[in-house]
Amino acid sequence: MSFASRIYRRLAQAFPHEFKLVYGTEVLQLGEDVVEQTARRYGAAGLVRLIADIAIRVPLEHLSEMRRDMRYAWRSLIKSPGFALVGILSMGIGMGLTTMVYNSKWQLISRELPAAENARRLVMPEKPVSYYYIEQYRDQKSLFTGVAAFQTGIPFNVTFQGDVNVKPQRIFGQLVSADYFSVLGVPPQRGRMLSAALDKPRDAPVVVVSDRFWRNRLNSSPNAVGQTLRLNGQPATIVGVAPKDFNGALSIYPAELFVPITAPVALAPELANDVLHQRNAREFLAMMCLAPGVTMESAEAALDAVTRHLDEQDPSAPVPADKGRRVTLLLAGTMVPLPRNLKLVVTGFYLALMALIMAIACMNLANMLLARGANRRKELSIRLAVGASRFRLVRQMMTEGILLSLLGGIAGFALAYLISVLNSQFTMPTAVPTERVPTPDWHVAIFVFALAIVCGIGFSLAPALRATKGDMTPGLKQGSALQLPGYMRFGLRNLLMVAQVTGSLMLLLITGFLVLGISQVSSIQTRFDSHAMYLLSIDPVREGYTPEKAQALFEKLPQQLKTVGAVSSVVMAAQAPFSIQDEDAAIQLTAEDSPGASRVRISAIEETVGAGYFAALSEPMLAGREFVELDQRSQADGSQALPAVLNQSAARGFFGNGNAIGKRIRDDKQSYEVVGVVQDLKSGIGMSQSIVYVPLTQRNFARPPADGMTIMVRSDAGTDVLAGIRSQIASMDPNLTIFDARTLSDYLELSRSSERFALNTYGGIGVFGLVLAAIGLAGLTAYAVAQRRKEIGIRIALGARKAQVLRLVLREGTALVSIGTVLGFLGAFAMAKILSSLISVFVESFKVATNDPRLLLGAPLLLAALAMLACYLPARRAAQIDPLRALREE
């Protein structure tokens, strides 16, 4: 019983201060009065009720106090709308940008594959391997519960049941092994998924469709399962619909169709040449589900040993130049698979960016709250004097901060939503469509909410504590006019100020580097009028052509198209010129006869181009020759060396400044002889990479790449030849679908649109930092001036001139701005160094931009000028203080 009353007393202490003040003793008293009676009457259960009653009541009382605080805070914000507006805007912009970064980037690397039960245990080797290897991996039962093979970004020409006359649609999907869905742990939404037991070679072809396909293209038909589609002209029965939101592994390239690798070659030309049984055909990605208890490290080590063993058994495998790991496992349970260490780096970068933006916005908030606290010192003193607890006042002020932050969060969410909607209007002209940035959903809303709460609490606590600190009597006696704490050189306020200038300058410089770098690097100049080149694609193999027939068509095509008036040249290539290749597409190439014992190995992009490619682009050969028609007829079966053209970067990478012509290089399938060198052609987004140009061969005609064969038609300037080309192709085969037809200039415009959007975003972030810093500085100086109003009045009364007053006020601001500028400068350079060492995409743009005097001088000057202006405006007001009024104000 005494135990119960002890608990009761303890709990009674936990009531909010105001409640305790009025009812505390009585609650205690009553509790003690009834405890005995209760025990007698109801026994232990009664005591439990008694304790439970007070235990529930305590948080309820706190909640109701909080509600009152909220109401109070709301009223006080409404009373000072300027303060509220600036606060909400700055928090809103900060949170909006953070949310945008979170939504577009963070989620790509952190959100798990939807509907995949095994998402946390999925890993995949970085490099594609042959199907034979995957079969061997599958035998490692102690490591993996399953290993599936797949190819992603596979186009299918789809004809829907019933509409025979409509041209087929080009839809992207994946070729998957039958165990794919069971390895991922993806259950069917309708029908069944593929399974090794049911889907055997030479069965009637089947296909699983994604939820998106089912909704958008089959109108969510309940009878979808059992329907027949024609894929590349071949019938295939839909056996199942994948669950909602599941767009395949690596869903950055969303797949709508999942075709088993048991499908006939006519349906999936990717499977031609008996690719499943060729040890060397490294064309499949492996998706592995780790067995319980197996770590990624041990799996990687074991897999490496297996692979090494397999490589040694295979005489035709290339001799690896280094002794390093042959297998690198990636975490595959997210939209973008990443190696562990890179994941840390990328995560770190985005975290740092988000933290920097948020820190600036929050420091602004803290600054404003600090100034506001000082102005309300009198009110606070009175409330403390009449019995409010300090805790209560701190809570009250924090509530205000949290409310501001929450309102800012709402504004921020709206901003992020707007940005993502705008952003979704840009699509990159990549060969395989990429997943768009998702519009913010409830995940993001929770993120914003949590962010708002944390920031609101974190950055209003210190100002609130400071405002209620120490002896309040002077505040009570003299009002807010005279506070002479001297110059608080290292005060919280000055620290905030320096931090803010530093942060803003860092943000401005980093984004400035990016903007300048990207815009300088990405300006592509063609040596001719890019309106005079037309790009179009056809894909005859996926429309039922046999390889032989397709090759005959491609051989005939250039001659035929040249008969169209005003056409000056026709060239074919496996990809559009200046095409966007991400670095993942880079492959390792080895120089076969480089000087010295060690072989030079570089990673480069391979582009497959036809005869006369460089002439059509008006690019002169720096050395040697370019491809001719004869090269197009050679066999790419590894038996003989094919000719190759290097760009300057690749030539330098392999052979230094020596002569490259006649030298040999090889990739994992084929050996090449260098016949020519050209200048670096940038990609659509301005990256220059090492590129090895290899010739189009019969193999490419028989099995064109995902975006079909690109036909480049150069015409005399000013003539639209597209209609002529269309009718010419139609005369050869009226059923052939022409897609992606546009001028080179349109194509380049399109590839830069998202780049331009990125520029605007980065620029926006930089300007945002600048504006926030200015607001913060102005607020701070105004606060300082308000605090020293009386002192300044006395000085003027004693004969100080305006200039002297101005100097007095500006002196402090100038010192802080200078310190912040220096720190910000150093910080930005450090960050640029770190970033470019971590992320190779940034290297080039940082290299260009960190030497640009416009930015190096301009950014600090701009910031300093704005900062000084922000200090000057309140300072001028200080100089105009009427001494009489200032002194009378008591």
Add this chain to the structure above:
Amino acid sequence: MTKIDSQAFLPLKTQWFHIMLSLAGGEQHGYGIMQEVLQRTTGKVRLWPATLYGSIKRLIDAELIEESDERPAPELDDARRRYYRLTSLGRRVLDAECERLQELVHAIRVKQSMVTE
């Protein structure tokens, strides 16, 4: 002061109703209210201390009851305790609630008689 509509408080929460009913006879302190409710309901309704004072606080905030400065006769007075009484608004609200409940009881009676017949 604008006159607050007593209907806005109806129906009253059970605890509120019992506390206000106890105060209908005159001012009373917390312990007294608790005892009275217990006796009146023959032990069916028990106001636990924290709930009691939580409700009292809200009733005061709503201006339905107030602290009384009149103390009972010195020999009955418990100096440590605070006394509460109904405000005029509280009285009106209590009346309105009682009326509402009576109507309810009446309606129930009518129904019952129809069933038993």
